[in-house]
Amino acid sequence: MPAPLAHPVLKNGVGAFIPQCRRLVFHYCERSGSSRGMIEYLKKDLIQFAKEHPHVEVIVTPRPSKHPVIRGLYLNGRDKVVCVRNMEPKDISGKVTLLKESAGNRMKVFNKPVISTTESVRGIWSPFHAAPHKI
């Protein structure tokens, strides 16, 4: 019989969970003032972060005369860039967590409380299967 066009779709977390952030790139400038917090973060907190998250590849590169920036790259091929100019290490840590936990998708508004591919357990209501209204 002809093979169907549909393929088995990933349900991340149902079986195994694959963390979606694959790489974090840290850019800083060695001279400019806006990178002061970033440099302190790189010295103090980054190595601990990299040890705790071995599935994330961490790259540190100087980028002279530019504001400090963190770029997160994801398994869906997209990337997220966050400028951390004039931020304290604490705030930068927050941004890193944000990038690490993201899946790389575009920001979406979710209007529904539940989104699922499986139908309801009890079935969708049908007038032919429900008890008729009795007066």
Added chain:
Amino acid sequence: MAGLLRSPLVLARAGLRASAVRVCPPTLARTFLINVKPTKKAARDDGFTGSPSSPSEAAATEIGNDSSKYRTEAIPPAVFAFANRLGLNNLSDQTLLMRIVTHPSYERVGVRTNQGLDVLGGKVMEMFVLEYLNTKYPKMPVEMLQEAVNIYTRTTTLELMAKEFGVNDVLRWVHSKPEAGHQLSHRTVKASVVRAVVGAIYSDQGLIKARDFVHAHLLSREFKLETLLQIEEPKRYLSVLMKRLGRERPVARLMAETGRQSKAPVFIVGVYSGTEKIGEGFGSSLKMAETRANKDALTKYYLEEQKDFGLPSDVEIEGKVYTPTKVGDTQIVV
């Protein structure tokens, strides 16, 4: 690395060892290090050996002593991250990691490729998928079962899995020459890495760990098996099936209807074997609804799910008692 020493930023070299952090010399030309293998000189300067843990270093030296033909490669950060994402950091032989991601087209002296692991992993994967589907749906027709196994393990699916694993970063292969007779496709190469992962887990950690991996990553995926059941003549097939089962012949009865004279009628037809309803269908004509009902009855029969079943490979788990699973009949012959 003179530029780095002058700067106020000094990272502890020892701290870098057990992580995927790489420090780059301050040149704009190397801002993005996508799949760049650190050269031996850079590795020494960085103090980054690439070995994730001490047991693997011991294993690496053993391999090095064992055969001088194959060199022990430093594991790049991308491969280290890839391994941790999939749980391959638990492999006792960490040299398998570079082997998994190297396709046979990447011919270099002293480099092991994933061909063996690919073949092994492919067979192992098929076996676990087949075992699971056969146990869960004992009455599934044979062609349908084969098709289902094929869909789960074919290159298209594995290519998608490879993308979701992040294989593109770590893959090592070589494009075919333009004048080559057969062009090697990217998707075949990606699929080979996924199979090689399964093969590596199987050979390194045993059958049960490989089974867990296949169940977690492959069988947890969503796929509607009902679409594979294709029946040409549902009424005739159902009639033959009921005869073989020794049950009363199927009779279709109209259960509910609306709008018979209108543009959009709806008929609900149920198929009964005696007093038991075995299938139900809806349609805009009586015939359509009856066909759907017959098809529903066949689907309910062939795709009957077992709940709380054990798999034949459970015998490999120590202390687990294996109760033989239900073996279904073959499909009806019309």
